[in-house]
Amino acid sequence: xxxxxxxxxKAVKIVCTILFSIVIAxxxxxxxxxxxxxxxxxxxxxxxxxxxxxYVMVEQNEILEPLTRDEQNSIQMNxxxxxxxxxxxxxxxxxxxxxxxxxxxxxxxxxxxxxxxxVTLPERSYIRKLHLSYGGMEENGSFTIQMKDGDQTTFDGYxxxxxAKLAASVVTVNKxxxxxxxxxxxxxxxxxxxxxxxxVNLTSINWLRILFFAAAGMLLGFFIWNRxxxxxxxxxxxxxxxxxxxxxxxxxxxxxxxxxxxxxHAARAYEVSFGSTIETTETAMRMRANxxxxxxxxxxxxxxxxxxxxxxxxxxxDISTQSRFVSYTDRSYLPISVMIKLGRALHMxxxxxxxxxxxxxxxxxxxxxxxxxxxAKSGKGIIALLALLPxxxxxxxxxxxxxxxNGFLLLAVVLTTNLMLxxxxxxxxxxxxLVLGAYIAGSTAKPVYIVMALMLVFFSRKRFQxxxxxxxxxxxxxxxxxxxxxxxxxxPVSTSANYExxxxxxxxxxxxxxxTSVLGQLEYILQYPLVYTxxxxxxxxxxxxxxxSGKLPFFNYGYLGNLSGVYTVIGExxLVLGxxxxxxxxxxxxxxxxxxxxxxxxxxxxxxxxxxxMYVSYTPVGASEIxxxxxxxxxxxxxxxxYCLCNNKWKCKISVVNYHKILVGxxxxxxxxxxxxxxxxxxxx
Amino acid sequence: xxxxxISHMKNFIQDKICFILPIITAMLAVMLVxxxxxxxxxxxxxxxxxxxxxxDSERIQILEPGMKLTYxxxxxxxxxxxxxxxxxxxxxxxxxxAMICNVYTADGTLVSGNGYLLNQGEDVxxxxxxxxxxxxxxxxxxxxxxxxxxxxxxxxxxxxxxxxKVLTDAHTELDGSKMDGNLxxxxxxxxxxxxLVYDLRILVVLFFAASMMVNYxxxxxxxxxxxxxxxxxxxxxxxxxxxxxKKVSDKNETGNKRDADHCRKNExxxxx
Numbered sequence: 001x002x003x004x005x006x007x008x009x010k011a012v013k014i015v016c017t018i019l020f021s022i023v024i025a026x027x028x029x030x031x032x033x034x035x036x037x038x039x040x041x042x043x044x045x046x047x048x049x050x051x052x053x054x055y056v057m058v059e060q061n062e063i064l065e066p067l068t069r070d071e072q073n074s075i076q077m078n079x080x081x082x083x084x085x086x087x088x089x090x091x092x093x094x095x096x097x098x099x100x101x102x103x104x105x106x107x108x109x110x111x112x113x114x115x116x117x118x119v120t121l122p123e124r125s126y127i128r129k130l131h132l133s134y135g136g137m138e139e140n141g142s143f144t145i146q147m148k149d150g151d152q153t154t155f156d157g158y159x160x161x162x163x164a165k166l167a168a169s170v171v172t173v174n175k176x177x178x179x180x181x182x183x184x185x186x187x188x189x190x191x192x193x194x195x196x197x198x199x200v201n202l203t204s205i206n207w208l209r210i211l212f213f214a215a216a217g218m219l220l221g222f223f224i225w226n227r228x229x230x231x232x233x234x235x236x237x238x239x240x241x242x243x244x245x246x247x248x249x250x251x252x253x254x255x256x257x258x259x260x261x262x263x264x265h266a267a268r269a270y271e272v273s274f275g276s277t278i279e280t281t282e283t284a285m286r287m288r289a290n291x292x293x294x295x296x297x298x299x300x301x302x303x304x305x306x307x308x309x310x311x312x313x314x315x316x317x318d319i320s321t322q323s324r325f326v327s328y329t330d331r332s333y334l335p336i337s338v339m340i341k342l343g344r345a346l347h348m349x350x351x352x353x354x355x356x357x358x359x360x361x362x363x364x365x366x367x368x369x370x371x372x373x374x375x376a377k378s379g380k381g382i383i384a385l386l387a388l389l390p391x392x393x394x395x396x397x398x399x400x401x402x403x404x405x406n407g408f409l410l411l412a413v414v415l416t417t418n419l420m421l422x423x424x425x426x427x428x429x430x431x432x433x434l435v436l437g438a439y440i441a442g443s444t445a446k447p448v449y450i451v452m453a454l455m456l457v458f459f460s461r462k463r464f465q466x467x468x469x470x471x472x473x474x475x476x477x478x479x480x481x482x483x484x485x486x487x488x489x490x491x492p493v494s495t496s497a498n499y500e501x502x503x504x505x506x507x508x509x510x511x512x513x514x515x516t517s518v519l520g521q522l523e524y525i526l527q528y529p530l531v532y533t534x535x536x537x538x539x540x541x542x543x544x545x546x547x548x549s550g551k552l553p554f555f556n557y558g559y560l561g562n563l564s565g566v567y568t569v570i571g572e573x574x575l576v577l578g579x580x581x582x583x584x585x586x587x588x589x590x591x592x593x594x595x596x597x598x599x600x601x602x603x604x605x606x607x608x609x610x611x612x613x614m615y616v617s618y619t620p621v622g623a624s625e626i627x628x629x630x631x632x633x634x635x636x637x638x639x640x641x642x643y644c645l646c647n648n649k650w651k652c653k654i655s656v657v658n659y660h661k662i663l664v665g666x667x668x669x670x671x672x673x674x675x676x677x678x679x680x681x682x683x684x685x
Numbered sequence: 686x687x688x689x690x691i692s693h694m695k696n697f698i699q700d701k702i703c704f705i706l707p708i709i710t711a712m713l714a715v716m717l718v719x720x721x722x723x724x725x726x727x728x729x730x731x732x733x734x735x736x737x738x739x740x741d742s743e744r745i746q747i748l749e750p751g752m753k754l755t756y757x758x759x760x761x762x763x764x765x766x767x768x769x770x771x772x773x774x775x776x777x778x779x780x781x782x783a784m785i786c787n788v789y790t791a792d793g794t795l796v797s798g799n800g801y802l803l804n805q806g807e808d809v810x811x812x813x814x815x816x817x818x819x820x821x822x823x824x825x826x827x828x829x830x831x832x833x834x835x836x837x838x839x840x841x842x843x844x845x846x847x848x849x850k851v852l853t854d855a856h857t858e859l860d861g862s863k864m865d866g867n868l869x870x871x872x873x874x875x876x877x878x879x880x881l882v883y884d885l886r887i888l889v890v891l892f893f894a895a896s897m898m899v900n901y902x903x904x905x906x907x908x909x910x911x912x913x914x915x916x917x918x919x920x921x922x923x924x925x926x927x928x929x930x931k932k933v934s935d936k937n938e939t940g941n942k943r944d945a946d947h948c949r950k951n952e953x954x955x956x957x
Binding site (some may be wrong): 092440470 | 702706727733734738739850851852853880882883886887890891892893894896897898899900954
C-alpha cells in the first residue's frame, strides 16, 4: 500500500514538474521575449533602396577590404596544392590570377564596391528585426548595419554575409533608434532596383526557446526531487542529461557547419549512408564544399532550410560509386550514416535528416558512456561529469567521429581501471576481448590513442595462470599497438584516385596547411633533436599552464566560440575536489600506486606523441611553434588522470546523492549556459 | 524459454571456449593469408588534362577519314588500363562509324586495338577506352586515334577534345607533326588493394590475446567434472542415486540456478 502511495506521489511530482516547466517557458516566451516595447511605433515598414528619396540616401565608393588570415592562408594553400598536383600529373604549374586582389605593403586586399544606404525612420522606434534582400544577386556580398538614435549609436558593428543562394539576410537588432546605416560591399556594382530593407516588429513564437526553458525546468525539477537514481543508477541520470542537452544542441545548430572540418566528416558520413551508389544532391554538394548558407536567427533559418529542401532533389543528383565495404577510416561515422539513411527512407526534409544523423552520433556516445558509468567500479560521478563536459557533448552532437572515439576510449579506460582494481583475480578472455575491443574501436579513427592500451602490459604475473599466458597476452597487446601506429605512416590505402599521391610519403602532410611535409619534418627533428625536445616541452607545459590558469578557455563550441576561462577554472577545481574528496559514507575503490605512476607516464607520453604528430603532419617544416593542437585531443586522458588523484583517505561530510548532484549538476548547468549563449541565442533568436 | 537457451549457450561456450577461441583465431589467420594472396584490383584515375588555364580554351580537332591523331606518353613502370578522351560528334547522328584507338609500345608492337561506336552517347562526351592487353601498356606508349568511315555520306567527321596545355611527359601529333596543345585526357591505371587486411590482422591478434587467457588446464578439469556429472545423471536415471539434495547441489555447480532453486523449493514443500 505504502509503495503504491509513494509511486503515485512520484507520478504527481513528475507531472507537476513537467506542467510547471512548460507554463514557465510559455510565459517567458510571451511576456519577456515577445512583450511589446514602449517605443515600438513601427510594426512593418518596407524601404525600396532603388533610388534616393525622402527617407533613403545612397552613396557608392570603391574600397580595398583586407583579407582575413584564413582567406590569405586559403589562397596560399590552394597554390601549393595545385603545384603538387601539377608535379604528380607532369604538367607545368600556371599560377591563377585574380584581378580583384590587390597587394599593398605585403598584405592582400580585395577591391570592392561599398554601397551605403542611410535610412531615416519617420519616427524613433524600437526595432526587433531588419530584413535585407537583394533579388537576383549573383555573388555573395558582405554588409554592416549600424543604428543611430540622434547622435548616439545604439547598434553597431554587425558584420554579415548576404549569401547569393538566399539573396536575403535578417539581422536581429532589438534596439531603438531613428536612423539605419546599411553598407553593402560587393565585387560588382549592385542592382539597386532589386534591393530592399524592411523593419519588422511582428510577434513571433520561438518553439526552440520554449523547448529550451521547458527542458531546463524539467532538469531542475529532476535534480530537486529525485534521489534514488542519483544514488543507485547514476548511468540513467547521465542518459537523461546527455540526450536532453545534446538533443537541444542539435536542434539549435541545425545545418550550420560549426565544427572544425565538419564538412569533411559530413561528406563521408553522407557517402557511407548510401552503400555503393552515392546520390549527391545540390544541397549535399554544398554541404561537402562547406558552402551551405549559414543562419543567424530563426527567420534566416527558415530561408536556409527552404533552400536546402528545394535543392535536395534526387532526380538530378550527381551519381558516383564507392566500395560497399566500409573502410576502417569511415566506420566511426556509421552511427551518423545509419540515421541519415533512415531519415532518407522516411523522406525527411534535408535539415531534419542531417539532425537525425547527428542524433545517431549522440545515441552512440550516450550508450557507450552509459556502459562506462554503469560498469565503473570507481568514480561514477567523475565519469558522468567528464562525459557531460560541453566539449564532449558538442562532439557527440555533431558531424565528427570524436564522439565515438571519446565514448569507446572512456569505456576502455573504465574497463582497464576495473582490471586494476581486481588485483586478486585472474584476467579472463572475455575481459580481454572487451577492453582491447574498446581500445581498438576508439582508436580506429585516431590510431594514436591506441598507446593508452599499453597500460594492459603492466599487469603483474599473478593476474595470469602461467608465464606463457602473461607474455603471450603482453606480446599481443604490443603487436596491436604497433599495427595501429603503423597505419598512421603507412595507411592500407584503398583509394581509387591519385593512389601514387596518397600512398607516397614524400607528398604526405596536411593539405589544409601550407609548407607541410611529413618526411621533411621528420628529417628536421632528427637533425635538431634537442631543439625539437625544447620546443615540445615548452609547448606542452606552456599550453597546460594556460588552460589550468584559465587564460585559454577550454570549453569550446567550435566556430560558435568559447565559454570564458573562469568556467574552465571552476570546472578544474570541481573535478580535482571531486577526485580528491569522496563522501564519508562511500568506500571508494582506488587503484594502486604503481598504476598511478604508470598512468601519469602514459598521459605524458601520449601527450608528447599527439604534439609531435601535429608537428610532423600539420606544421610547416622547421616552424618554431607546433600548430593545430586542440584541447579536445586530450579529453580521453582526463579520466586516467582523475583516477591518479582519487584516494580513500580524504572524506567530506556529504551524502553520495548530493556528491553526484553537485558533479552532474555543474555539468548540466554549464551545458545549459553554453547552449543558450553560444548556440540558441546567436543562431535562433 | 529464451533464458534457458541463453543459459545453455553460456554453458556451451564456457565448456568449449578452449576450442572456440583458437579455432576463430586460426580461421581469421587463414582469411588474412587469403586476403593477402587475393588482392582486389581497383581503378586509379588521374585527371591529367581536363581543364584550361586562363587564356586557354577547349577546341575540337576534327578527325577526317584517313587522318591519324597520335598521343605519345610515358606510363612509368605501371601498366595503363585505359584512357578517357573527349569525343565530339558535332551534332551528327552516326550509324556504323567508330572512333578507333590502337595502342603501340615503344618498339612499335600493337598491344591494343579498341573502338567506340559513335551511334551511342551524348554529342560531346568523355568516353572510356580500355586497353585490351593492358599489362603490356607500360613505359613509352603511343595511342593512335582514327575514324572509320560512315555509310551515310552526308555525315561529317567527329572530333576529339583538345586544349593548349603543354604536358611535360606527353605530346600530341596529327599525321606525324607535333601539335600545339594536347588531347584532353584522364589516365586510368590500376592498383592492388587489400581491404580486409587491416581488420583481419587486428582481429587475429585480438583473438590470439583472448585465446591466451583461457585456462586450458581448468577447461580440461571442467570437462572432467562435466563427464562425472553426466555419469552421475545416468546413475540417477538408472535409480542408483536417491539423494535429491546432492542432485540440487550438482545442478547448482553447473550454473543452472533457476532449476536448482526450483528443486530446492519442491524439496522444502515436501518436507512441510
